[in-house]
Amino acid sequence: MPILKQLSVFVQNQPGKIERLTSVLAENKINILALNIASSGEYGVIKIIVDKPELAYKKYKEAGLTAYLSEVLGILMQDKPGGLHEVAKIIAKNNLNVENAYVYVPKSRKKAMLILDVRDIKAAKKNIAFAGKLKSN
């Protein structure tokens, strides 16, 4: 089961705020794989999966942005009808609490990756049965 690094960035809901995030990435030739925005009106949290998370985190800090680096689960699933359902069944069976989820579909379009932000990533990692089932998927 791949563990991915996710960047969370605090942003105020104002014009130009996302541009500030993307410009840092573009300047440093960092590629965005997936992106998700959670907003509460006046402000929000942008979650980004990039190809060079540590570098992106360092550059964000240098730019004075409030960023946080955390681990999320990346689950490969078949890019076909019923693909997400298979994964959802496993999540439910294992009582995993999902904070946030979004999907990344690579260029090949053969498989999609479900990015799961779970509250207790340590428990998820230790859950061998879960990991096994994921592998067999």
Added chain:
Amino acid sequence: MFWQKELETLNRSRLEALQLKRLRETAARVYGKVPYYRKLFKNNGVTPAHLKALQDISKLPFTTRDDLQKNYPDKLLTIKHHDTMRLHTSSGTTGKPKAVFFTRQDIDVAANNIARCLTMTGVTKKDVLQNMMSYGLFTGGLMMHYGAEKVGALVIPSAIGNTERQLMLMEDFGTTSIHLTPSYALYLSDVLEKKGREFRKKLKLKRAYMGAEPYTEETKNKIEKLLQVKVYNSYGLTEMNGPGVAFECEFQAGMHLWEDSYIMEIVDPKTGKQLPDGESGELILTTLTREGMPIIRYRTRDLTAILPGKCKCGRTHRRITRIKGRADDMFILRGVNIYPQQIERVLMSVAHVEKNYQIYLDANDKMTVKVEITKKLFDGDLDKLKKLQLDLTERLRAEILIRPNIELVEPGTLPVSEGKAKRVFDNRKIY
């Protein structure tokens, strides 16, 4: 109309002789009974015996907000606190309020001064006064209540808020006079306007007494037009009995300050030096009749000027102008005195909230506190930020009694404080 014509029109030399007599008594009282004042007097090298003439008051020490806070709760009393009859408080900067005690006579004097104010603006016992100020530790409600009762008017202690009920009471009981803050008056005007002209015609409303917050001549004109009343400006502060310290008469050219109850001085707020009549500076007040807790040369931090010349009404008590500003960073919102330090203390009580914050005051009493989200506060969880926002709102509401908007902003959005940072941005245009 006069409530006490003789005292209100007492010729200046007799008024000043009365002031000197009372000043000497007050100074002797605090010197003899309050160790803190005795120490302050000694530090200034004065005793009550130095008070040969009225101008000798400048030899006495000032009393500051800090002096009141240092002596909290009751160390400035000349008598035991159970021998006083009432406690009022006003916000302080240290987490404790400023406590002010009143004896039966103190309340009687305060009420009597308000009776003078109401009478000179036309209130008689035939009037109905609806008191739309909050009742409680704040002096605005209770002191006005006692003053209006002294005149013999019917007093409706409706307090602030519940505007529909306020209008119902005004209609059903023929309210002629209202006492309220300018911000509530603006709100009341809005609601009344929506009710339409026919409703206004049913009301007997003639006059509004506005105080507890500074406001401009424009606000006054607007309220006079919308409510179709005469608006009278009232000045007061809890430390000096609350409302009715100074009040407009029917000629509305400045506020008469009751000089048989207070000695007023205007000083340069930086040097503390007395300024002549007509010049703007900080108002300094000394109580002349206080029994329980006399206060010597209190630095009100309010900026005003003494108007030279006589008033057409015949009263000899001099007038001050509308309050022009503050010599400190206190601000008043919905009648509540608030110091930025109070806000800062609450923010600092929450882990990892840093000192960078700003307070914005906008029209309709909107208060927004901007707080920077620092790295330590952020772990990518949006719900945690929402909880933080709610927690800060509730803690601030408990401290300042007003629910502010908390705005979370990115670090670096607020200017880094260099020296004394500007914290309060008042866009209400009240001065």
